[in-house]
Amino acid sequence: MVFLNPGFSGEPFWVGYSDFMQAAAADLGVELTIVYGERDPQRILANAHAVLAGPELPDYLIFANEMYLGPELLRLFAGTPVKLFALHSTLTADQRALAGGPRQQYRNWIGSLVPNDEEAGYLMAKALFAKVGEEPVNLLAFSGVRHTPSATLREAGLHRALAEHPQVRLQQLVYGEWQRLRAYEQAQQLLQRYRDVRLVWSANDEMAFGAMQAALEVGKQPGRDMHFSALNNSVEVFQARIRGDIDVLATGHFTLGGWAVVMLHDHHAGQDFAERGGKDRVARLFTLVDRRQAAQLQGRIARKGYGIDFRRFSAVYQPQLSDYNFSIEALLR
Template sequence: MANPMHVVFINPGHANLDNPTGHFWPEASRFAHAVAEDLDIQLEILHAERNAFRLQALVQDILKRPQKPDYLLLVNERFALTPIFDAIDKAGIPFFLAYNHYNQTLHLQPKPRQTHKHWLGALVPDNEFAGYQLAKKLITSLKGEPARLLAFSGDDVTSASLLRVKGLKRALQEHPSAKLQYIMPGEWRYDIPQQRTPGLLRRHPDINLIWAANGAMGLGALKGSTQSLRLQKVNIASINWDQDEITALQNGDLYASVGGHFMTAGWSLIMLYDYHHGRDFIDDGGSYQQRKIFEAVTRDNIQDYLPVLQTRQWQQLDYRGMSKTYNPELKNYQFSLGKTLRLGY
């Protein structure tokens, strides 16, 4: 196309892989770039570096531009954008929310295109399902042995963290013999679980499972558990699919990793691309969508995912095969790496 659609994606995390919160947000940018390249989208990515004030400032700077983008792709990290939602809408740039919910009332979210006319929609990974799936994998790994869990949540604010913990507790209700011995916020960081795990394992010697709400915390807990000099093996599972998680999984140090949600920005670009070309995603799941994007990679199925999880060469996949613009016969989006690999896109 002579004039490709221009999208600004404001990533709330870091641009570089070398940061204390893990690879999630850098990977989100890399994946979004691969999708944009395939669909000929002019994608501009700005990073807020996990700073809520910087996130707000970046958005407000875009709103003041004389030459505005066609679309804004936003992440409401720590609900920092909720107070300025009216201002975003009044700027007249069509915008889309990815990853996090609009507000903390998690069971009740407003509908796009109503009060805020330029808010096109939202794509939120089902974080409760992720926390539930992670806990189920851990509990069943013990083959009937009573489960005693240590859990590291992300924080006490973001919807992703709150919902993953909710999923963890739902899994515990299904397994009455399983007990949550201790839960603490790891602030999405490597160092806090690394420092706290040895002491927590000494204080609670019956802990045999560690549930971590992201990869950095899972790897930190792994390091901390080896430093604790515990003779008993502790099964550890985390959420993200970071490169180091996959390596630890291959080595047998990590039991499972639930991930795929970093791809949400890329999937959102496909939805926006189709919307831009007259195929409204509202007909496939509504304007505010929560999808079970997460997939569990374990020692049993890791070989199916390694072709891309090892190389991280996201551009090798054909994202046009997932677009309804290029495939008018496509009725439903298939936002899943596993399905993408099996379908040979």
Template sequence: MLKALCQSLCLSLPLAANVQAASVVFLNPGSSSEVFWSSYSRFMQAAAQDLGMSLKVEYSERSPERTLSQARDILQGPKRPDYLVLVNEQYIAPEIIRLSQGTGVKLFLVNNGLTASQARSIQAQPGKYAQVLGTLTVNDEQAGYQMLREMVALLPKDNGPVDLVAFVGVKTTPASLLREQGMRRALADFPQVRLRQVVYGGWSRERAYEQAGMLVQRYPDTRLVWSANDEMAFGAMRAFEEAGRVPGREVVFSAVNSSPEALRARIDGRLGVLMGGHFSLGGWAMVMLHDDAHGVSLARDGVREHQVPVLQSVDGAKAQRWLKLLEHSDYGIDFKRYSAEGKPSDFRYPFFASPVDY
């Protein structure tokens, strides 16, 4: 009997050894020195480690040409990953989807999905493009809308006109355009707010600083400075401070992103409004890819494109709490509990329904 037991155990060992961790490559469109994109990758790595997955991150350093070159090397190389996660930054996704046709690599889009015109073009040529496993985006338009509403609420109650200037990212990034659309939608609720100028700061602190230096001279009565990310907000803030304007008292600044610098600025009041939490999107994508690798259909409800309301307003108390969580390599999160593996067929990912309060 002992001999039979040993044989049974020995036979089972090769099977366990043959179980391969799902491999993922993330084409990070940002720079490795950018706080947002590095924290985004860090959250994905925390999820990968928790879920027993392999993750490699390739940074493009803000170069779409480099992203395409990286994608080509990955998709045509000898050791292809199971999954390739990409962002439709500067509208590069269709070319990567074309390159992936016939490679066996599953594609998953995060943050910026396909535009309507891109989707129509791909659907019209099914033999030319691979099928995308799924898309996970955030509530960018709603965040842009809510951000301006909260800014106006901080102003003294008077009937005088209020000058607003806005810093958006780039014209070829859906997230940037959606945040701007939300801001413009909110303007309809406040006829006293005058949008003086929208500038494209390219997500850059230095560029926004240079632009704001001109705007503060052109519109000296500006009381609202709306920014689509934190880097541009801090660049603009510096220019206004040099012009003698006090953030949080004379001018209300807003930002998107939950970097430590932004969280501290929200706590001390230099940022009147902060929207954050979307750094987590890649981590939730990893949960979904883990489930797909374990046979759980991501389109079991007939939907492949999902929007997750992870962008949320961050007040001072929440900013304090998030700063403490950043001290933990895994953010203090058990990613396994978000998985659909082993759950009932009607299980719905918690991050689909409401913001996750980390």
């Protein structure tokens, strides 16, 4: 298998994501190669061309629809024996109207696995709003890269929660592009403009930390004067959740790639994942974790192989499985 990782090769989230995939591959006897796109669409396409021109084609190519490159990758590998699998983000409804879905127009596109991003945005917002009860309160929101699938879906979850809580007033939503420095600079201006903000919703952890730094500089104490949500699995964010600087933390999607390796391993062995939950899957991996769970996850992530035998989740080794039902429960035991 080859994974066209869209992230930076030094980016903690995508590096950890890849590490979980490699742990699954090691347990299942899969040869997995990961190439980083460095968040550059041209680099991602160049990596795909290199795979195609290599001495031996992989059995499976795993790609993300970040920067909406999915249809171009499908066209590039059309007619080859390589089986394609969309991971983390799949084709949008507009893209599918032209390209079709898995096993349709592109027969070698066999499936997709994405996280419950909309639900994550919603759960974070609901838990954040609960910190202040029913009193009127002002909110700032930091989303990722405009119009990308993960950012758009998490925003949608936020807006669903806002519709249920009219006492929460969204003062402004900005695009921090997943970056701490950008969110910090934005928050410096926003906290001058909206001095009575008490809630900050962030679509990832880096932007939450940028906004938190700006809040500290104007004398606001996280967890007391202002309440922050975050999403991810960095050691830093787990520690912030344990301290209480982060009030609401969603995590779990860093495991997604490992579960994809399990599904494709089984597919190669003749156990089609389409018969165990469908070819297009939304995995409900995002979970809100409390301080104790954050500490537990921090310890499990530090262990080699995460303390998991991935064969426990494979239909090849567990033929009685009727559905995969992936979750992070295995890391919380």
